[in-house]
Amino acid sequence: MKISQLLGLRFKETPADCQITSHALMVRGGYIKNVGSGIISLYAPAKRIMQKIEAIIRDEMNRIGGQEVMLPVVMPAALWKESGRFDSVGSELLRFKDRGGNDMVLGMTHEEAVVHLVRGAAPSYSHYPFMVYQIQTKFRDEPRARAGLIRVREFTMKDAYSFHTSQEDLEEYYEECHKAYERIFARAGLPEAVSVKSDSGMMGGKVAHEFMLLNDVGEDTIIICASCDFRSNMEAAENIVEKPAGSPDEASDRHAVAKALEGAACPACGKKAITAKNGIEIGNIFQLGTKYSEAMGMQYTDKDDNLQYPIMGCYGIGVGRLAASVCEARHDKFGPIWPMSIAPWQVHLCALMSDTPEVSEAAAKIYGGLLKAGVEVIFDDRAVSAGVMFSDADLLGCPLRLIVSPKTCQRNAVEFVSRDKTLKIDLPLDLGNIDGLISAVNQQIVKQMEFSLPVLRL
Ligand SMILES: [Zn+2]
Numbered sequence: 001m002k003i004s005q006l007l008g009l010r011f012k013e014t015p016a017d018c019q020i021t022s023h024a025l026m027v028r029g030g031y032i033k034n035v036g037s038g039i040i041s042l043y044a045p046a047k048r049i050m051q052k053i054e055a056i057i058r059d060e061m062n063r064i065g066g067q068e069v070m071l072p073v074v075m076p077a078a079l080w081k082e083s084g085r086f087d088s089v090g091s092e093l094l095r096f097k098d099r100g101g102n103d104m105v106l107g108m109t110h111e112e113a114v115v116h117l118v119r120g121a122a123p124s125y126s127h128y129p130f131m132v133y134q135i136q137t138k139f140r141d142e143p144r145a146r147a148g149l150i151r152v153r154e155f156t157m158k159d160a161y162s163f164h165t166s167q168e169d170l171e172e173y174y175e176e177c178h179k180a181y182e183r184i185f186a187r188a189g190l191p192e193a194v195s196v197k198s199d200s201g202m203m204g205g206k207v208a209h210e211f212m213l214l215n216d217v218g219e220d221t222i223i224i225c226a227s228c229d230f231r232s233n234m235e236a237a238e239n240i241v242e243k244p245a246g247s248p249d250e251a252s253d254r255h256a257v258a259k260a261l262e263g264a265a266c267p268a269c270g271k272k273a274i275t276a277k278n279g280i281e282i283g284n285i286f287q288l289g290t291k292y293s294e295a296m297g298m299q300y301t302d303k304d305d306n307l308q309y310p311i312m313g314c315y316g317i318g319v320g321r322l323a324a325s326v327c328e329a330r331h332d333k334f335g336p337i338w339p340m341s342i343a344p345w346q347v348h349l350c351a352l353m354s355d356t357p358e359v360s361e362a363a364a365k366i367y368g369g370l371l372k373a374g375v376e377v378i379f380d381d382r383a384v385s386a387g388v389m390f391s392d393a394d395l396l397g398c399p400l401r402l403i404v405s406p407k408t409c410q411r412n413a414v415e416f417v418s419r420d421k422t423l424k425i426d427l428p429l430d431l432g433n434i435d436g437l438i439s440a441v442n443q444q445i446v447k448q449m450e451f452s453l454p455v456l457r458l
Pocket of ligand 1: 227228229266270273
């Protein structure tokens with residue numbers, strides 16, 4: 001891809017409505033464009049990042065036996081009336097009528113649709129256990145849509161649903177899924193993500209975990225023990241200390257609770273080592289039980305010919321929120337520092353003073369060689385200053401950069417640097433044979449991808 005043809009403007013000034021870094025950088029870097037409150041379009045760089053995250057998720061879901069399906073975005077309300085959620089869920093569920101006057105909903109989660117899909121398709125115990133998942137658009141009518149891709153109304157989500165004939169089997173699978181989630185976040189560039197026990201709220205189950213990126217911009221508060229591995233979210237931790245009475249304002253109330261919890265005794269180890277931290281929720285897993293299978297009449301015949309309700313688990317990851325969270329955790333003041341596994345392009349090729357014949361010839365040859373070798377490369381072929389070129393490259397955040405200039409051509413070399421500044425070398429340039437140069441670039445890509453290879457994470 002040539003940057004002269006890439007859509008999306010890049011600029012210096014932080015827009016007034018961007019309160020967090022990832023939002024500002026993704027607007028300034030030409031990744032996203034706001035369409036309406038919590039409704040966002042993606043330009044190519046963001047779409048490419050999302051596709052790579054989806055590929056990692058798909059790989060890990062398939063590896064734990066998932067089968068990918070597709071459920072509808074628009075559903076008849078009748079389906080949600082079966083589970084009772086048409087009435088019990090608040091206004092975050094968008095309800096409307098179709099042209100025939102029928103009540104409809106926009107999918108914000110898909111338990112009903114998935115039970116509808118598999119109901120009747122797994123009539124015997126021999127069909128169990130199984131897991132289905134999809135990567136789909138969801139709509140949740142959030143009152144406080146903000147922070148770019150972190151809190152939106154329309155978003156892409158991976159949601160998975162498993163079905164079991166015993167609680168033990170669900171628990172075993174839940175554990176496997178927990179491990180798959182750890183691999184997904186590590187491979188996407190967030191190995192520091194932690195899971196915390198949570199209150200499963202409206203999902204209606206008992207055991208649940210949220211995966212969190214600890215970060216000051218996060219809207220969730222996590223209770224952590226500095227002495228052992230006890231972690232919990234606020235709701236589940238309320239039994240640790242009494243909630244301070246008073247404040248009706250949710251945010252300041254939470255702040256007060258967090259403050260009250262500092263230094264409290266840990267329920268696991270007993271030491272007075274509890275601290276409260278902010279976090280961004282990047283995934284969650286729930287043991288749902290039989291809530292949906294019972295409500296919607298999904299049954300199977302067990303070994304003794306008795307009818308039973310399957311026990312369900314469900315597992316979600318917001319793809320865009322994960323992308324924004326990586327940006328939140330991996331950036332400098334100039335732009336995102338995307339990990340190789342999800343970077344929009346692997347290599348950013350800059351041709352400085354490309355009106356110089358040696359530069360344009362060398363850059364064109366390297367560009368062609370990289371494309372031929374299957375390297376994902378964005379080529380800055382514009383006649384712009386080095387300052388503009390480098391600040392744009394910083395905003396696009398590709399992990400590796402090749403710089404061709406009259407100076408590098410003079411010393412028969414190409415500058416090879418990494419976005420994270422750990423690499424800065426000259427690669428010898430021989431226009432008669434650029435194979436060595438291409439292979440040096442490829443070796444560096446392989447090296448930077450190592451952390452994300454599935455085989456290393458098994
Ligand atoms: Zn502890």
